[in-house]
Amino acid sequence: MSQFKVAAVQAAPSFLDVAAGITRAVAFIEEAAQKGAKLVVFPETWLPGYPNHIWLGPVAWQMQFVGRYFENSIEAGDVHDKAIAKAARDNSIQVSLGLSERAGGSLYIAQWHYDETGELIKRRRKLKPTHVERTVFGEGDGSDLVVKDTAIGRIGQLSCWEHLQPLSKYAMYAQDEQIHCAAWPNLKLYEGGAYALGHQVNNAASMLYAVEGGCFVIAACALVSKEQQDILCEGDPQKEALCPVGGGYTRIYAPDGQSIGADLADTEEGLVMADIDLSMIAYAKAAADPAGHYSRPDVTRLMLNSKPQRPVMAFDETAGLAMEAAEGAAAEADVVEIASAAE
Structure with missing residues (x-):
């Protein structure tokens, strides 16, 4: 399969209401499938909404949102996760979902990728939350820089300003990515x-x-609705000026940089859709393949540690030393040099 439709969701979240958000997510999945899409992509932390409050006021004021944001974030395997998997399966469509992931007492900016049978392809986390996002979210690791084989091609994901991280991008390029799911929040914050x-x-x-x-x-x-603005800004004109309604600038780009979807107004909700043809990638890479023939590994190259980094590693006493040795060997093996494809 080289030619098919894809879709991107442009919509305000159901802020701090994950149940309502799941209902709307399922509706968008169904609409995308009915229109012939094989993949639908959601914005960053669309469930339960991007935490714009962290940009709008002092920490003491922000604390009013902490409990509600945590409670409306999603855990792997919970009923909300299962509802999205079911929607993917029922509609035979792949889903890249941007959400706030809850794991224990921590939150992560996550993207979960489901295949067309509802099976999970990947749960990834943003490697480095941006600026004040670090007051809310934890970090991912090298295992989150991954491109996966699927029935419609090799697909990867990044969130927001991960697209400004040259080495992270290069790690993705080197895995022969064909379709990239880019999750963004609203893009009108601090406008002007x-x-x-x-x-x-x-x-x-x-x-x-x-x-x-x-x-x-x-x-x-995503975009900011008037309802979300009211929750965040409490009628304060200064806050409303920093967080205006709108900010949805969803796009679909071809390998030559053309925008190929039908653009929506920045205040308009809906799906941006496009027909893509994977055979066009060969033409783009014939001109420039930065992780292949257009690279200079004798001058610059990337070291990628793809081993998951976890704060707790449990083992029993008898197997302790053996496991430590195995972990050390695995860590060494997982430090991969990404250089020229010709090598």
């Missing part, structure tokens, strides 16, 4: 005062990823 947070820069990051990686990029972007 922080150009780097706006849609011009961030859409450019998605476009450049498509050209550098020689792949299709499905860049799903």
Whole structure:
């Protein structure tokens, strides 16, 4: 299969209401499938919504959202996870879902990828939350920089400003990524005062990823609704100026950098859809394959540690030494040199 439709969701989240968010997510999955899409991509932390409050006021004020945000985040294997898996299976469509993942007492910016049978392909976490996101979310590790084989091609995922991390991007390019799921929050925060947070820069990051990686990029972007603004800003005109309604700039990019989806207005909710043809990737990479023939591994190369990093490693006394030795050997083996494909 080289030619098929893909879809990206542009919509405001059901902020701090994960049950309502799941209902709407299922509806978007059904709509995308009915329109012929083989893959649908959701924005960053769309469930239960991006925590814009961390950008809007002092920590003491933000604390009012902490409990509700935690309670409306999703755990692997819970009823919400199963509902998305069922929707993928019932509609025979792959789903890349952006969400706040709860694990123990911690939260992570996550992207969960389900195949068309509802089976899980990958749960990944953002490697490094950006700026004040670090007050809410923990970090991922090298195992989260992965491209997976699927029935429709080799698919990878990154969130937001991971698209500004050159080495992380290179690690993805080197895995022969064909379709990239880019999850973004709304892109109007601090509009007029922080150009780097706006849609011009961030859409450019998605476009450049498509050209550098020689792949299709499905860049799903959320927006802020009036209802969400009311919750976050409490009628404060200063906060409303920092967090305006809108900010949805969803795009789908071809490997040559063209935007190939039908764009929506930044305040409009719906699906951005496009027909993609994976055979076009060969033409893009014939010109420039930065992890292949267009690389210079004798000058620069990347070291990737793809081993999961966990804070607790349990083992019994009798097997302790053997397990420590095995872990050490595995850690050494998992440090992979990514250089030229010609090597």
